[in-house]
Amino acid sequence: MLINKFTAFVKKILSHTLGLPTSREGIKSLFKVSLYRNAIYLMLNFTMYALTGFFFWIAAARLYPVEIVGLASSAISAIGLLSLLSTLGLDYGLIRFLPLAGEKAREMINSCLTIGSSVSIIAALIFLVGINVWSPALLPIRENLLFLFAFIIFALANTLQSFYTQCFIAARKSRFSMAQGWLVGFLRFIPLVMLASSFKSFGIFFSWGIAVSIAVLVSLAFYMPRAYHGYRPLPSIRKEVVSQMLRFSFANYVTNILWMIPQLVLPIMVVNLLGADQNAYFFIGWSIAGMVFMIPAATSLSLLAEASQDEQKLHQELKKSLKLILLLLVPAIILLLVLGNNILQLFGKVYSEKAPQLLWILAVSALPLSLNHVYFTIKRVEKKMKSVICLAGFTAVTTLGLSYVLMPVMGINGAGVSWLISQSTAALFTFHYFWHRFFRKPSSF
Numbered sequence: 001m002l003i004n005k006f007t008a009f010v011k012k013i014l015s016h017t018l019g020l021p022t023s024r025e026g027i028k029s030l031f032k033v034s035l036y037r038n039a040i041y042l043m044l045n046f047t048m049y050a051l052t053g054f055f056f057w058i059a060a061a062r063l064y065p066v067e068i069v070g071l072a073s074s075a076i077s078a079i080g081l082l083s084l085l086s087t088l089g090l091d092y093g094l095i096r097f098l099p100l101a102g103e104k105a106r107e108m109i110n111s112c113l114t115i116g117s118s119v120s121i122i123a124a125l126i127f128l129v130g131i132n133v134w135s136p137a138l139l140p141i142r143e144n145l146l147f148l149f150a151f152i153i154f155a156l157a158n159t160l161q162s163f164y165t166q167c168f169i170a171a172r173k174s175r176f177s178m179a180q181g182w183l184v185g186f187l188r189f190i191p192l193v194m195l196a197s198s199f200k201s202f203g204i205f206f207s208w209g210i211a212v213s214i215a216v217l218v219s220l221a222f223y224m225p226r227a228y229h230g231y232r233p234l235p236s237i238r239k240e241v242v243s244q245m246l247r248f249s250f251a252n253y254v255t256n257i258l259w260m261i262p263q264l265v266l267p268i269m270v271v272n273l274l275g276a277d278q279n280a281y282f283f284i285g286w287s288i289a290g291m292v293f294m295i296p297a298a299t300s301l302s303l304l305a306e307a308s309q310d311e312q313k314l315h316q317e318l319k320k321s322l323k324l325i326l327l328l329l330v331p332a333i334i335l336l337l338v339l340g341n342n343i344l345q346l347f348g349k350v351y352s353e354k355a356p357q358l359l360w361i362l363a364v365s366a367l368p369l370s371l372n373h374v375y376f377t378i379k380r381v382e383k384k385m386k387s388v389i390c391l392a393g394f395t396a397v398t399t400l401g402l403s404y405v406l407m408p409v410m411g412i413n414g415a416g417v418s419w420l421i422s423q424s425t426a427a428l429f430t431f432h433y434f435w436h437r438f439f440r441k442p443s444s445f
Helices: 002-022 024-032 034-063 066-086 090-100 102-129 136-143 145-170 174-187 189-194 203-227 239-274 276-309 311-345 349-354 356-382 386-410 412-439
Strands: none
Touching: 034 174, 034 189, 034 203, 034 276, 034 311, 066 102, 066 136, 066 145, 066 203, 066 239, 090 102, 090 145, 090 239, 090 276, 090 356, 102 145, 102 239, 136 145, 145 174, 145 203, 145 276, 174 189, 174 203, 189 203, 239 276, 239 356, 239 386, 239 412, 276 311, 276 349, 276 356, 276 412, 311 349, 311 356, 349 356, 356 386, 356 412, 386 412
């Protein structure tokens, strides 16, 4: 009985979803719906950033020595980690609380930017002081005054870029997020080539950092005043404005760290358990699958912004989100299952021999991952984060624990299976929640 009801629900969703793009007018109608429009802009942002990043590293590998590529990638990764820690969850707090901030929106933005910027600078300084402990290979950064100041500035710029992106999402003007991301994606090629002959040591790192910094300045000067009429940056911290966000933001802070742990730790585990060559196959497979993972991720961010405008519309916006995810995710998964080998061959024949099974496993995992993404968003709208933290922690522990057991037996596929199992198990819980709250009456959809 339950299966029949759910089947009817899925058929109805698919009929509505697949009916949208059957005509030119239907495709245009997607962009008339705010949730669809902003989600698509975010997907275009993620996709283009990933594609330009792929070609950026190909160009870097051809223009710079191998050891410099390794140092640059490590320095950029370190800044990415510092930025993640520096947001304190206030980035999600902006998406959730800005839509209802009214006249206090500018004060809320400036307060969050001031806090995030301060933490970013402090975190960068702490990293540099202890760099010989956590990353001795990056000691040249601390030993050169130019590199040292650049590291701090680029860490600050990367944190600000993250905050601006969330501000644009909150304003439901993700086209500015896309414009900011595309600026970084394309601008970094210019200094990469210009610095190749005269600045070998950290030319790659400076190319990336300069692009991020320019994009942040452009966002500050042009995009932010358009997203928030009359906005001007003013360092300040209004306790009464930020206090309402703190508990929610800290819960998201913990959730984001737990959610990112598998992505940050798995490459290290693969290197230690299987070797550097196997990690190359794992990295490429994961990167390609990440293009599919961004579909539910982008849609969920758009859902959070829309539902935060009016919580009474959560049910309605949820329907739209599920439709968009089904519309884009199912063809994307089929594409990877059918053409995964061909895609991997673009990176070399050996990748098409070593990574296709991992890619197929990760592609299938996008289905339960989507349910979990949407569930997290619903709980963020409701400001009920306890179960979200628990599920994020569960997926992290399960993925890493199973990977440690399965990788010596199954190779890199063991990491993929572990990820699939953890996401699917969590999805059993989230599906139970969706069923009892939304799915028991398919006609409501």
